[in-house]
Amino acid sequence: MTKTNAGTKTNAGNFFEDFKIGQVIRHATPRTVTAGDVALYQGLFGSRFAVQSSDAFAQAIGYDRSPIDDLLAFHIVFGKTVPDVSLNAIANLGYAGCRFLSPVFVGDTLSTVSEVIGLRENSNGKTGVVYVRSTGYTADGTEVIDYVRWVMVRKRDESAPAPEPVVPTLPKALPADALGDAVPLLDTGEWDNDLAGSPHRFGDYTVGERIDHVDGMTIEEAEHQIATRLYQNTAKVHFNQFYEAQGRNGRRIVYGGYVISLARALTFNGLGNAFHIAAINGGRHVNPTFAHDTIFAWSEILEAGEIPGRSDVGALRVRTIATKNRPCDDFPGADVSGPADPSVVLELDYWVLLPR
Amino acid sequence: MTKTNAGTKTNAGNFFEDFKIGQVIRHATPRTVTAGDVALYQGLFGSRFAVQSSDAFAQAIGYDRSPIDDLLAFHIVFGKTVPDVSLNAIANLGYAGCRFLSPVFVGDTLSTVSEVIGLRENSNGKTGVVYVRSTGYTADGTEVIDYVRWVMVRKRDESAPAPEPVVPTLPKALPADALGDAVPLLDTGEWDNDLAGSPHRFGDYTVGERIDHVDGMTIEEAEHQIATRLYQNTAKVHFNQFYEAQGRNGRRIVYGGYVISLARALTFNGLGNAFHIAAINGGRHVNPTFAHDTIFAWSEILEAGEIPGRSDVGALRVRTIATKNRPCDDFPGADVSGPADPSVVLELDYWVLLPR
Amino acid sequence: MTKTNAGTKTNAGNFFEDFKIGQVIRHATPRTVTAGDVALYQGLFGSRFAVQSSDAFAQAIGYDRSPIDDLLAFHIVFGKTVPDVSLNAIANLGYAGCRFLSPVFVGDTLSTVSEVIGLRENSNGKTGVVYVRSTGYTADGTEVIDYVRWVMVRKRDESAPAPEPVVPTLPKALPADALGDAVPLLDTGEWDNDLAGSPHRFGDYTVGERIDHVDGMTIEEAEHQIATRLYQNTAKVHFNQFYEAQGRNGRRIVYGGYVISLARALTFNGLGNAFHIAAINGGRHVNPTFAHDTIFAWSEILEAGEIPGRSDVGALRVRTIATKNRPCDDFPGADVSGPADPSVVLELDYWVLLPR
Structure with missing residues (x-):
């Protein structure tokens, strides 16, 4: 044979x-x-944006159900x-x-x-x-x-x-008129700040405003592996400790998108009505993240955008910085001309939508 | 700016x-x-109560489907x-x-x-x-x-x-006539003990009876974090190892409700037909629980209650004690007048319903 | 009392x-x-077979939806x-x-x-x-x-x-005419190799061919516990570190079926069109697997079978060997007459179906 x-x-x-x-x-x-993917995502990141959490909330403002x-x-x-x-x-x-x-x-x-x-x-x-x-x-x-x-x-x-x-x-950033296609016209009169968890709407944010999102979340190996497999992402560095033990880091690397999701969930505390990511202008994984790292985040409002023809929502361009094992109350990484801060793991420039 | x-x-x-x-x-x-929440709960606690596990079982006895x-x-x-x-x-x-x-x-x-x-x-x-x-x-x-x-x-x-x-x-305990609102009138003739996993119905338990639930379950960090985020519970002590490392325990604390759910799942072995928690009279988290602790449990039947107008189910008032890293074959914590047992983490006084 | x-x-x-x-x-x-079970299984094993992943793919070839x-x-x-x-x-x-x-x-x-x-x-x-x-x-x-x-x-x-x-x-192996009952007659003209992730159909495999599946996957305690509880499998050795610490291995043993599922998911890389396990002829858990082990796998095509009356699919009898902490590029365990390789944890002899 x-x-x-x-x-x-x-x-x-x-x-x-x-x-x-x-x-x-x-x-x-x-x-x-499936609804199972949504639940697993919830269990891994703990997101609290009401539109994605509650069919009833989503329907009240104009969605068929939660996206x-x-x-x-x-x-x-x-x-x-x-x-x-x-x-x-x-x-x-x-x-x-x-x-x-x-x-x-x-x-x-x-x-x-x-x-x-x-x-x-x-x-x-x-x-x-x-x-x-x-x-x-x-x-x-x-x-x-x-x-x-x-x-x-x-x-x-x-x-x-x-x-x-x-x-x-x-493009360095998408223009405001490229935003909002994924959001139906909303009845923002039905937007309930109490249920949404934040009193701050589009008009309450100021360009240049910085927000420390305060909370931190520690990552476990099982968590990032489960997420990354859920996405059918096959990059070997996330899963194979036998090989990674012999490599430069000695450890599996957390999928960069995992850190993006954690950072987004952390931003709820300060940006609770920013219910939709309308665009990601740019993103960089500045340093690798490993299991047992605790992720913190802060954000700066870069720009406020009007979407032509829409009076229901406004767009905020946000820069969110995520760090590992370092609180963000002094906004690490804010000074882009200074020396790089080794605790910074993510810089994300994106547009979010908020009700007016 | x-x-x-x-x-x-x-x-x-x-x-x-x-x-x-x-x-x-x-x-x-x-x-x-969602069905995803139910599956994740199943994966975390391993519950085996048939009413919640099988639509077919639930429908046979009178539910529209599994609650x-x-x-x-x-x-x-x-x-x-x-x-x-x-x-x-x-x-x-x-x-x-x-x-x-x-x-x-x-x-x-x-x-x-x-x-x-x-x-x-x-x-x-x-x-x-x-x-x-x-x-x-x-x-x-x-x-x-x-x-x-x-x-x-x-x-x-x-x-x-x-x-x-x-x-x-x-109230020290809810009266039996406050129980059962969450349970439709059951056709207990359709209750199949084999499928339910226990031959013991309401009448088979005696006040004062003690049951060692035998099994133990070890908790991992990823598990309690996933559960607690699934519930959108934001208490910081469960998630942030960076801060907890500096604190009194040096470790994240497991959400007390996680231990309640584990204890409830362990009680299946001995109380397999106790398909519904009708009330929680009182609960105390006596000591903190941490990842890598193994939870054991035992129960005592405190009281048997008749629900006015219902011949389908009876109520047992149960005290369940959960311990960490200590088997329960000698009923630790039973002597409430003795010195506190540091292995006891939970005392829960509650009513369950069983078919007659 | x-x-x-x-x-x-x-x-x-x-x-x-x-x-x-x-x-x-x-x-x-x-x-x-439920869809939650499917998502959790996906998150734990990272399977990528298109029939089970996509209702649209399954429907195109003749299923009502994804099994x-x-x-x-x-x-x-x-x-x-x-x-x-x-x-x-x-x-x-x-x-x-x-x-x-x-x-x-x-x-x-x-x-x-x-x-x-x-x-x-x-x-x-x-x-x-x-x-x-x-x-x-x-x-x-x-x-x-x-x-x-x-x-x-x-x-x-x-x-x-x-x-x-x-x-x-x-039987040492099930005959080919016992296979295929779980698969409707397929319209394999609608089978899209690009979406399925493999250009290799039934006729492209040769008896005696060996495939190193290349990838490795490290197991965490939380992962195998979640899976095993999801299946309501109550074997104590998988869950109770308090007792296992005192035992021969000092550690919880991973459910053998967990390793079977991991091995099956790894075989996608090389057997991507083998969308269905039609039979398991035999399986042996040769050595125990523990958390932190990295699982690798390789396969040998043992036999090609025709299913009477079906021109849509063919059957391959496959022997898959899974190892722990040892790559499979030299096919460990292939020489059944040689000394046992302690890295081999699983030998599985099974039939898979592929489109022709």
């Missing part, structure tokens, strides 16, 4: 020279979102891209231009398609940067999320020729 | 002098219960009160008079309202005891749970004058 | 002499499967047998002849009945082997799974006489 060797059936992922400008990748695995958390949808859409885009990535360099285009409800089936929109080989000849625009769809073709992500990917063969460099122009 | 300082938008919680007799607090965040676990409903209703009532609490002194008034099903949206019914400043002038009656409702206004809780809360300003002391009279 | 001693109401489990040939045991507790993972159904059916069959077991000796007879969907209520089909006392007079055939049903009586399991059980009383030995004849 002939024994065939291993490896031929296993996905080795794409290397830098496998990507071509304009290439379209239809990712596995489509995923029907799922914007970031849960993001993580599911994102997770599908990992086996094709970042299995051989050395670094996840950034996100930009992420728009939330339609609400996602329990029962929707999400899939993701990516297009390669940029390629630039590094001067070392060993790696290159790949830019993809990824779009999440429901089964009927409705676009729910799109975003650009760029990652540094290894070359399989260092002698492979470098492609013509193409670097896409990315 | 003017930078506003932190804290103004963050919930600092209420201090003792913020509470007034008769004050009504409508708590955030309403919460639609959710009584304690899951309790923890969701309770969790909402934490940001308003106990964020500045030093001690959770007790519960009393907790009634389960209507079954809760997947799809129900729960909210909670509390009324301040008692206030008594302590002689040290630094703290006071606040008594609240909290009521959980569904979206159509149906009351599902009410209970009294008292907590010791810090004063913001020690020079604030003491209020007129008001201490409510609390 | 008379105090009754403990133990009379508590389930002590069956001992060897309690089992009789032909005895039928109706197990507690029936269990309605639940075959092993989730198996674990729920199996869990119910533990309190009656293996509470006093010293060793779980094996499984055989496990057939998946009907798809299981969210909303189905599962119960289990076992028949004692073999008994053989060991020569030491202290223990004996019990063989049961267990069958899982839905509420309308549809059989969904049946399998044979044999365990070594303690005698309560060593002087009890040995029963007439009866040892059932078990």
Whole structure:
């Protein structure tokens, strides 16, 4: 009996020279979102935004029922891209231009398609940067999320020729008129501040205002692993202690999106009426996070935006900084010209919507 | 650009002098219960009561479908009160008079309202005891749970004058005729002891009988954190190892309600037909519980009650003692006149219903 | 007041002499499967088979909607047998002849009945082997799974006489014509390899082919406890660190079925179109697994089977070996005549179906 060797059936992922400008990748695995996903997300992050927590609250203001958390949808859409885009990535360099285009409800089936929109080989000849625009769809073709992500990917063969460099122009921030597509017109007269947990509406925030979100949340290995598998994200560094023990950190790395979700949940204390993430302008995982780290967060209001034609909601552009093992009462990382603070793990620039 | 300082938008919680007799607090965040919550509760506690586990079993005896676990409903209703009532609490002194008034099903949206019914400043002038009656409702206004809780809360300003002391009279135990509102009239002829997992019905228990529930369950950090966030309970001591490391215990404290749920699940082995908690007469968290503790439990039958007009079910008043890291074959804590046993973490006095 | 001693109401489990040939045991507790169970299973194992993940994918090929993972159904059916069959077991000796007879969907209520089909006392007079055939049903009586399991059980009383030995004849492997009952006739023209995550269909595999599944997954205590409680499996060794600390291993043992599920999820990388486990021919837990172990797996194609009358799918008989803390690129445990490899924890011989 002939024994065939291993490896031929296993996905080795794409290397830098496998990507071509304009290439379209239809990712596995489509995923029907369930009430179970929502509960697990709740149990992991403890979010308290009323729109996503209560069908009755959501219906009172104009939704058919509670949409799922914007970031849960993001993580599911994102997770599908990992086996094709970042299995051989050395670094996840950034996100930009992420728009939330339609609400996602329990029962929707999400899939993701990516297009390669940029390629630039590094001067070392060993790696290159790949830019993809990824779009999440429901089964009927409705676009729910799109975003650009760029990652540094290894070359399989260092002698492979470098492609013509193409670097896409990315907006520093999405304009206010690109926001709000995922939110129906709301009857904000029915918005109940008591039930929502905050008396502060859109008009109560000031550009330049800083908010220490006060609370901290400690991460356990089981928690980040469960979340990351829930999203079907297969990045090996999150799951395999046998290999990570031999690596630079000696430990599994927490999926960066886990920290985004924790930070978002922490912002409830201070931004309780910011019920929807309308866009992520940019995000950087400045330092790695590990299990047993305690995450804190603070935010600065960068800009207040009017969405043309909408008097129900206003948009706040927010920069949220998350730290590990360091309270945020003195706003670490605020001075961008100063030395980097090693406790800062996340810088996220995004738009949220609040009722007026 | 003017930078506003932190804290103004963050919930600092209420201090003792913020509470007034008769004050009504409508708590955030309403919460639609889902099949996901039920599964997570199952995964965390391993309950085996057939009524809550099987729609088919529940329907055979007269329910429309399985109600959710009584304690899951309790923890969701309770969790909402934490940001308003106990964020500045030093001690959770007790519960009393907790009634389960209507079954809760997947799809129900729960909210909670509390009324301040008692206030008594302590002689040290630094703290006071606040008594609240909290009521959980569904979206159509149906009351599902009410209970009294008292907590010791810090004063913001020690020079604030003491209020007129008001201490409510609390029943030592609810009378049997206050029980059973959450249970439809059952066709107990359809109750299948094999499927329910116990041959022992109401009439098989004797007042004074003691049952060692034998099994033990070890708690992990991820487990109690997931449960407590599922309930949207925001008490900081359960989540923030950075701060707790500097505190008296050096560790996060497990939410007392987590231990109640574990103890209840352990009682299945010996009380398998006690399908419903009809009331909690009183509960005390005698010692704190931490991750890696193994919980054991034993119970004593205190009283057998007839519910007027019902021949389908009978009520047993039970005292369940839970311990940490100590088996219960010799009934620790039984001798209430003896010295306190430091292994005892919970004393719970409650009514359960069983089929006749 | 008379105090009754403990133990009379508590389930002590069956001992060897309690089992009789032909005895039928109706197990507690029936269990309605929910979307929450599916999400938790997803979060724990990270499976990526498209049929179970996406209603849209399942419907396109001929299912009404996504069935639940075959092993989730198996674990729920199996869990119910533990309190009656293996509470006093010293060793779980094996499984055989496990057939998946009907798809299981969210909303189905599962119960289990076992028949004692073999008994053989060991020569030491202290223990004996019990063989049961267990069958899982839905509420309308549809059989969904049946399998044979044999365990070594303690005698309560060593002087009890040995029963007439009866040892059932078990098939080494189920024949191909016993497979496929749980799968509707598929429209494989609608099978989308991109969405499924693998270009390799039934005809692309060769008998004797070996596949290293490459990825590894580290187990945490919270994870295996949550899974095992989700299945209402009450085996004490998985949950009670207080007792296990005093035992031979010093640690809780991971439920063997947890390792089966992890191994199955790992096989996606190499067997991504093997969407259904049609039968388990045999399984052995060769060594115990503990929290913090990292599980790897490799597979060998043992046989390719044609299912009479079906041109939509073909069957591969696969042997999957799972190891702890040892990569599988050199196929550990392949040489069955060599010395046992202590890193091998699982040997599983089973049939999977793939589209042609």
